[in-house]
Each structure stands twice: as structure tokens, then as C-alpha cells.
Amino acid sequence: MNSRRDFLQKVSLGIGVTALAGLPASAAAPSAPVVRAEKQLRVAIMGLGGYANIVAEAMQKCTMATLVGVVSGTPSKVDTWKKKYNIPDKNTYNYETVSEIKNNPDIDIVYVTTPNSLHHKHVLQIAATGKHVICEKPVADNAKQTREMIAACEKAGVKFYIGYRLHFEPHTRELIRMRESGELGKIMHVNNYMGFKSGDPTQWRLKKALAGGGAMMDVGVYALNGARYCTGEEPIWVTAQETKTDPIKFKEVDETITFQLGFPSGVIANCGTTYNFNNFERLYVIGEKGFVELSPAFGYGPIKGRTNAGPMNMPAHIPHQTLQMDGLADIILNNKPDPHITGHEGLKDMIVVDAVYESIRKGGQKIFINKA
Amino acid sequence: MNSRRDFLQKVSLGIGVTALAGLPASAAAPSAPVVRAEKQLRVAIMGLGGYANIVAEAMQKCTMATLVGVVSGTPSKVDTWKKKYNIPDKNTYNYETVSEIKNNPDIDIVYVTTPNSLHHKHVLQIAATGKHVICEKPVADNAKQTREMIAACEKAGVKFYIGYRLHFEPHTRELIRMRESGELGKIMHVNNYMGFKSGDPTQWRLKKALAGGGAMMDVGVYALNGARYCTGEEPIWVTAQETKTDPIKFKEVDETITFQLGFPSGVIANCGTTYNFNNFERLYVIGEKGFVELSPAFGYGPIKGRTNAGPMNMPAHIPHQTLQMDGLADIILNNKPDPHITGHEGLKDMIVVDAVYESIRKGGQKIFINKA
Structure with a gap:
């Protein structure tokens, strides 16, 4: 196992990220060659807007998750993505044909990144295909819709995750660790x-x-x-x-x-x-024993943090969506516990x-x- | 006029404190000898608790305000203060004799630093003596009491100030200047x-x-x-x-x-x-155009600040109560406008x-x- 995968697995396992600060620099270097694991989570993205682009770019550095398909109502976008990410014709869908994903053995999960108010409809559509779903936040318009989405995924026997990328982000995980360990009192x-x-x-x-x-x-x-x-x-x-x-x-x-x-x-x-x-x-x-300030705290990064003990020394910035999608792959492929992203x-x-x-x-x- | 008085007068006049950043270091040096102005605001302190000590200590560096008297129910405290601050017997009072301040031509103003809930009673007592009053914050228990205190001071023809020391503090004044000038949008x-x-x-x-x-x-x-x-x-x-x-x-x-x-x-x-x-x-x-963060912002200092342009460069820390009491003296003795402290x-x-x-x-x- 290379050290970068080691890092990602530790993150997805919830192992304290302070322990990762001593990793060799190459582990986090953006230019490090990607060594892909044998098992891959094969992902299609539904809704090719701005955020889909960010996820797709970040996934180029994933070791356990691969972008393999798209769902879009705009043929020109599909063409661009096919070329840019080497996506085969058979893995491209539009909103009329999306139900056919159920017959595609080469897609494991669909990442729904359509405008927020369409999440409910689209997650229900994907659940009906029998594929796992990850839905960008906010999950829906309200709790009622969310309950329907959860019920639909449970009925279909598929996993349902939310795009809570920060739960894979080192500063965020470190603050959670500090709170859970009692360091903050x-x-x-x-x-x-x-x-x-x-x-x-x-x-x-x-x-x-x-x-x-x-x-x-x-x-x-x-x-x-x-x-x-x-x-x-x-x-x-x-x-x-x-x-x-x-x-x-x-x-x-x-x-x-x-x-x-x-x-x-x-x-x-x-x-x-x-x-x-x-x-x-x-x-x-x-x-009672200390504080954590993250500022910036929630954007795509780099996140910066300090505690009562001084600046937080975290590994060099890796796009959150890289960590998120590799972490999600590890959870699904290796049956790991998830860090509060369902x-x-x-x-x-x-x-x-x-x-x-x-x-x-x-x-x-x-x-x-x-x-x- | 020496440069330290110049500084204090600028602060009390509301002149932009950024302009003060270029003052010679001696202007703010805590060890600089105090050169007292000819006209002095002669102050008695009522209630010799912890905060009274802070005010009295800070006033030792004032150029225009002098501690001349005390009001206290504890004879041993009066003894200590008499010795420490060279206060004559005739300027010492207790809560039974406090009304006699009206006959004392050597006291201009009484600073009420008793426990918060006693401010109302004590300000009314001081107003009745015909002396100006400065009352520590919070002014009273509620707005009703405060209106009574304002009415009593107006009826007696005395000035009534609140111990809002931060209105004399350079970072605070600079943020107010930035807001008023439109720099913050x-x-x-x-x-x-x-x-x-x-x-x-x-x-x-x-x-x-x-x-x-x-x-x-x-x-x-x-x-x-x-x-x-x-x-x-x-x-x-x-x-x-x-x-x-x-x-x-x-x-x-x-x-x-x-x-x-x-x-x-x-x-x-x-x-x-x-x-x-x-x-x-x-x-x-x-x-819309920028921000100011003060942290710490309200304590006795030093205050630290940053804006969208970087760290705030303010003159070296001077105890706020020194600035406040000199500023107040300047306002009262020289009929200057006050910076929102009434x-x-x-x-x-x-x-x-x-x-x-x-x-x-x-x-x-x-x-x-x-x-x-």
C-alpha cells in the first residue's frame, strides 16, 4: 500500500489526522503520480454544472474512485465530458434515458449534483435503478422530501450518501478528534x-x-x-x-x-x-479546556485552523473532493464505517x-x- | 504642548488615530514622565473595589485628571487609599457623609464604581451634591432607572457620563473612523x-x-x-x-x-x-468594502486588530482608563464634544x-x- 492510500484510508477510518502530519511530503504532493487501486468505485455524475466540474477534476487524483459516466440534458456538455474524461458512449445518459442505468453493470454509484430543488426527484430516479446514490447538499427542500429519499433508497437496497466533503477534510477531522478525545473539555x-x-x-x-x-x-x-x-x-x-x-x-x-x-x-x-x-x-x-477556530472553515480550501495551542499543522492541501470520493470508495468497497455522511x-x-x-x-x- | 498630551487630545477630539501611528515612541512609553497640565479635572472615586483600583492606577499617568478623593464604607480601605494616593482627610467620605461633597470646592466629579445595582442610588446621591458624575457600566438595572438618573442629573445641572472607556481606545476609534469615512463601505x-x-x-x-x-x-x-x-x-x-x-x-x-x-x-x-x-x-x-476584527476587543487591553488590509498598526498600549480620564477631562474642562459616552x-x-x-x-x- 502506498503512503497516499494509507493517508486516505486513515482519514476514512477516522484515525487521528495529527498522526498524519509526519507523512513524507510526496504523500500530499499534487504532482505525485496517481497509483490506482485494483478495486475501483465507478462513479457517474448527474447534472454537469459548475460543481460537477470540480468533482470530476478532483477525482482525477483519486486512487479508489473513477469517473465512468454522466447524466445530462445538454448534449454538448456530454460531448465535452466524453472527450475530457474518456467516458464511453454506453455510460452517457440524459434525463429521459436515466432509468436505463439499471442495466449498466459498469456504474456503481451516481453523484447527483443537479440544482438543489431537483435532488429529491433525481435521487428517487437513481434509487429505482438499483445504483447507490451520493447527493450533493442540501439534500432536499425539506425534511419531508428527505425522509422520502431515505425510504426510497432503503426500499431499493441502495446506499444513500450526502456530499458532506468536510467529514473527510483533515482540519475538520482533527477538531472532531479533539472533541471526542476530551482535549477540548x-x-x-x-x-x-x-x-x-x-x-x-x-x-x-x-x-x-x-x-x-x-x-x-x-x-x-x-x-x-x-x-x-x-x-x-x-x-x-x-x-x-x-x-x-x-x-x-x-x-x-x-x-x-x-x-x-x-x-x-x-x-x-x-x-x-x-x-x-x-x-x-x-x-x-x-x-472548557481549549478552542478550535477554522477560518476559512467550509469552502473548497485550503482550510486554515488554530487552537488554543497555536496554528494547526495539517498535511498539505488536497482537494476535498479527492479525499471525499476516495474515502467514500473505501467505505463502500471495503465496508468501512462512514463518518456521518449518510x-x-x-x-x-x-x-x-x-x-x-x-x-x-x-x-x-x-x-x-x-x-x- | 508635549507629544503625549497632543496624542490624548487628538483621541478625545476624535481625530483619526491612524494619523497618530507616526508619533515618536516616547509618546506612548509607559515610563515617560507625566507632565500635568495647569487645569486639572479633580476626581473622587466612590466604591473602592477592584475596578476602582484599576482606574486609580491608570490615573497616575493622566495629564489632565487627578484623583483627589474617595467615598467608601470601609475605613481600612480609605486609610490605604489616603496613603497610596496622597488624598487629604477632608476629601474622604463614607455612605453616610457623601452628601457633604456638595460643600467641597476641591472635587469636580465623582466616578461611581460601586456594584452595578447600586449605581442608580449612588448617581442620584451625587447629582444632588451638584457634582458631575461618571458611572461605570452597566449604567443601571434597566432603562427606567437610567431615565431617572438622567433626569436627576439634568435637574441638578450636572454632567452625566458612563465609563465607556473604549470610546477613547485607539483601535475602537479607528474602526469608527473607518466606518464613518466610508472605507468599510x-x-x-x-x-x-x-x-x-x-x-x-x-x-x-x-x-x-x-x-x-x-x-x-x-x-x-x-x-x-x-x-x-x-x-x-x-x-x-x-x-x-x-x-x-x-x-x-x-x-x-x-x-x-x-x-x-x-x-x-x-x-x-x-x-x-x-x-x-x-x-x-x-x-x-x-x-461591502472591508472588515475590522478586534480580538481581544473589549478588555483592558492591549486590544489587537486586523482589517481586510492587514494588521492594524496602532500606538503602543496605554491603559484605557488613562486615555478615558484624560479624554473626559479635556471634554469637561475645554468644552469638547464627547464621543458617545453620556x-x-x-x-x-x-x-x-x-x-x-x-x-x-x-x-x-x-x-x-x-x-x-
Whole structure:
């Protein structure tokens, strides 16, 4: 086993990443030749937008996951991808033919990267083919849709994962390790936020029919999912507040939301999200014995971190999607435990998202969730 | 005029402190000899607790303000202070004799540093003597008391200031200058928090009768006052959430509160305060063109800051209370405009504090304030 695979397997196994800091530099060098493992997870991507490109590029460095197929409604995109990634004709589909994937023995899993509000429909379609599914976050428009997606995958006997790439990211895994090991002591508070200034006013993100919602759905989920991995708990109440400084641009979807999650231990996670300003990306968890700050914390990286002991020394940056897809391959091919990336985790986030919108409708009122 | 006085006067005049960065090192050197101005503001301190000591020590470096008297119920403390600060017998009072200050021509102003819940009573007592008053924050238990204090001082024709020392602190003044000059662009968001782990379980801060409230009253006010100087606006709504992870220690007063202020421009300030953990002190204001982060932001210093352009280069640290008392002297003796430190500013904060507690009682409900 080469050291890079060793690294990836350790990450996917949840082995403390501090222990990896001593790896030879070549292990993380972007220019290192890719040595592919014998067993490969064979992946098709559905929806060839901007994020699909990022995943496909990152997968070129995977050792255990291979891009083998595409699903797209745009023939010109299919042509481009076929050439760029050496994809055979027989592994290309459009939205009318996608059900035929069930007859294709060369595809193991489909990564759904279509606009957020289409995830529900598309995951149901893929589940019906008998292929495993990975769905980009946010998993769906709401918890109800998510429950239907989970039920459909369970009924079809396929695995259902969410594109929670940060659960394979070294800084994030290190903070989880520090929390689980007790190094941070009892967790006392969380302050997470994630947002950016949205550009193109015609993009799908600003249309409710395609996006399901605004900043909260799309990037607020990072702060929320982060609050859950900062605490290791599920929230029992949610409050939220909304503002729109540009009600014309953000007519259909939410622009800026602040929200608070109350956890059983008494921790409050105080969070925020926006589509209308930059410099808004940070995770901060405070324990009785120390803290972890990641800033930036949630983007495609490099992530930067510091703790009460000083700067975090993590291995050199590897694209998160490389780590994610290799980690996922390891989980599926070798039957490893997963680091909180299943559809059930997506559901836990969507229950909170539903409560955020409900609290806003009710003037900030506390919404109780996850009742015992 | 020596350069140190020049510096202090610039600060009290609100002249941009970036312009001060080029001052000779001696200007800020703690060992520089104090050259006292001819006109002095003659100050008595009422309530000789821990904070009074800090103020008295800092005043030893003042050029325009002199500690000349004390009010205390503890004779042994009076003895110690008399010796330490060369205070004449005739300028010492206890709580029974304090009204006699009115006959003392050698005291201009009394700085009330008694436990928070006694501020109301003591400011009324000092106003009745015809002396100016400076009252440590939080000004009182609530807005009603504060209005009474303002009315009493107006009726007596005395000036009424709050111990908002940060309004004389260079980093804070620089961020206000950046906001006012438009360098930050339109302000989009604020994320401030201030708290600490309270030690001694027998201290007055944990007793409602002396403290009025808990973390929110005492240090949450920094985050709140900061939100007002980050935006230059008054909030129009408030939401808040409370948690007690140690309900025994914090039986009488609030432990940890998160609160949100909505401003007319649409900015939300998302804030927090606590008495039960450390590493919780930061101001962060985001504009369309840049940001300012102060961390630490509110303590006695040194304050550290960075902006989108890099680290803030401010003059070497001078105790805030030195800057504050010299600045206050300059304002009073030379009839200068004050930088938002009057009783009316305290009232604006207390209106928010009242709304924070009301929102908590109402389950996070939005409380509308400052209605047009």
C-alpha cells in the first residue's frame, strides 16, 4: 500500500489526522503520480454544472474512485465530458434515458449534483435503478422530501450518501478528534458562519423553484452541520432571524439569516449565513479546556485552523473532493464505517433548516425539535 | 504642548488615530514622565473595589485628571487609599457623609464604581451634591432607572457620563473612523461577543440584588455597545436566547445569552455573552468594502486588530482608563464634544438590555424598540 492510500484510508477510518502530519511530503504532493487501486468505485455524475466540474477534476487524483459516466440534458456538455474524461458512449445518459442505468453493470454509484430543488426527484430516479446514490447538499427542500429519499433508497437496497466533503477534510477531522478525545473539555459554545456575495442575478440559486431556498439551504447548512460536529449532539431547539438588505435581488429566496441551536448539554451554537456579503466563513468551538477556530472553515480550501495551542499543522492541501470520493470508495468497497455522511445525517440537518424557516415565520420564536 | 498630551487630545477630539501611528515612541512609553497640565479635572472615586483600583492606577499617568478623593464604607480601605494616593482627610467620605461633597470646592466629579445595582442610588446621591458624575457600566438595572438618573442629573445641572472607556481606545476609534469615512463601505453584518469564566462563587456579580443581572448586564453590554458603534445606528428589534449550563452557580443571574439586534439599514448584529467560559471576546464588523476584527476587543487591553488590509498598526498600549480620564477631562474642562459616552448612550444600551430579557421571557420572540 502506498503512503497516499494509507493517508486516505486513515482519514476514512477516522484515525487521528495529527498522526498524519509526519507523512513524507510526496504523500500530499499534487504532482505525485496517481497509483490506482485494483478495486475501483465507478462513479457517474448527474447534472454537469459548475460543481460537477470540480468533482470530476478532483477525482482525477483519486486512487479508489473513477469517473465512468454522466447524466445530462445538454448534449454538448456530454460531448465535452466524453472527450475530457474518456467516458464511453454506453455510460452517457440524459434525463429521459436515466432509468436505463439499471442495466449498466459498469456504474456503481451516481453523484447527483443537479440544482438543489431537483435532488429529491433525481435521487428517487437513481434509487429505482438499483445504483447507490451520493447527493450533493442540501439534500432536499425539506425534511419531508428527505425522509422520502431515505425510504426510497432503503426500499431499493441502495446506499444513500450526502456530499458532506468536510467529514473527510483533515482540519475538520482533527477538531472532531479533539472533541471526542476530551482535549477540548466540555464543549461550551459554538459560533459558526458561512456565506458569500452572490454574483450573477440570473443564476439558479436565486430562483426558488430550482434552489428550494436561499443562503440557509445552500451554505447555512455548513454552519449548521458544523455545529453538529462541533458538539456531537443533536439540537433540541432552534431560533432564527432574517434580513433582506436587497429585497429585489433576493425576492424569491432568503438573503441573510442568523440562527441559534440549543443542544441538550446546554451549548448554544450561534450561527449565520448570507448570499450578500463576503468575509463570512468561520467555525469557532469553545470547550472548557481549549478552542478550535477554522477560518476559512467550509469552502473548497485550503482550510486554515488554530487552537488554543497555536496554528494547526495539517498535511498539505488536497482537494476535498479527492479525499471525499476516495474515502467514500473505501467505505463502500471495503465496508468501512462512514463518518456521518449518510442520508440520515442530511435529514438531521433538514429538520433544523425546516425549524429555522418556521422560527422566522413565527418572529424568532423557539421551535423545539428532536423531542425524546 | 508635549507629544503625549497632543496624542490624548487628538483621541478625545476624535481625530483619526491612524494619523497618530507616526508619533515618536516616547509618546506612548509607559515610563515617560507625566507632565500635568495647569487645569486639572479633580476626581473622587466612590466604591473602592477592584475596578476602582484599576482606574486609580491608570490615573497616575493622566495629564489632565487627578484623583483627589474617595467615598467608601470601609475605613481600612480609605486609610490605604489616603496613603497610596496622597488624598487629604477632608476629601474622604463614607455612605453616610457623601452628601457633604456638595460643600467641597476641591472635587469636580465623582466616578461611581460601586456594584452595578447600586449605581442608580449612588448617581442620584451625587447629582444632588451638584457634582458631575461618571458611572461605570452597566449604567443601571434597566432603562427606567437610567431615565431617572438622567433626569436627576439634568435637574441638578450636572454632567452625566458612563465609563465607556473604549470610546477613547485607539483601535475602537479607528474602526469608527473607518466606518464613518466610508472605507468599510455599507455595513452588512456584525458578530460580537464578550464573556469570561467567572471565578469566586461568592462575588457580588452572582447576586442579583447587587448585580441587577448577570453576564448580559455586565459584559454583554460591550458586545451591544460595540454593535452600535460598528453600525452607527440604533437597533429597531431585539431577539435573545439564554442557556444555563451551571444552574446552581448561576441561580440568581444569567450565565450565557445570545442576542441579535436588527438595525434600520437591515444589518443584523449577532452577539453573545457569558460568565461561564473563556476565549470569548471579539468584535467583527463586515462592510461591502472591508472588515475590522478586534480580538481581544473589549478588555483592558492591549486590544489587537486586523482589517481586510492587514494588521492594524496602532500606538503602543496605554491603559484605557488613562486615555478615558484624560479624554473626559479635556471634554469637561475645554468644552469638547464627547464621543458617545453620556447617560443618554447608557440609556440606549439599557433599552436593548431590557428587550434582551423580555425576548428571553417570550421564548425568543422579536421585541421591537426605538419605534419612530
